[in-house]
Amino acid sequence: MESASELIDAKIEALGDWRGAMLAKVRALIHKADTEIVETWKWRGVPVFEHAGIVCTGETYKSVVKLTFAKGAALKDPAGLFNSSLEGNVRRAIDLREGEVVNEKALVELVRAAVALNIAGKAKVAAKKVAKKSLRTAK
Secondary structure, X not given: OOOHHXXXXXXXXXXXXXXXXXXXXXXXXXXXXXXXXXXXXXXXXXXEEEOOOEEEEEEEOOOOEEEEEOOHHHOOOOXXXXXXXXXXXXXXXXXXXXXXXXXXXXXXXXXXHHHHHHHHHHHHHHHHHHHHHHHHHHO
């Protein structure tokens, strides 16, 4: 069985066009933003980038490479990268089209913010569990 990283490599190669090159580029930027990103493969072949939860997905369509941030609505986006799925309460996406130049610095910052949000959420859940356990043992 192939690893998720191998499946993503194969997908990039199979695309063989600008979409594969774009997915490879944003993948590299995601890893540049956070060296602890884990690649997974979900939902019938969608590359997923995770750290303390899903950071973003890297979907490919005929006319766009779509980076969907799982908690994008909670992230500040001063560079205005989010240009899709703006009506949702949770997710936000970046649609990248052929020939577009990626704002690398802004994307790296957005990935780092998404990771920080995931880590903060995990810490909050852990703190609540400790508090509940302390209450039970104090009784």
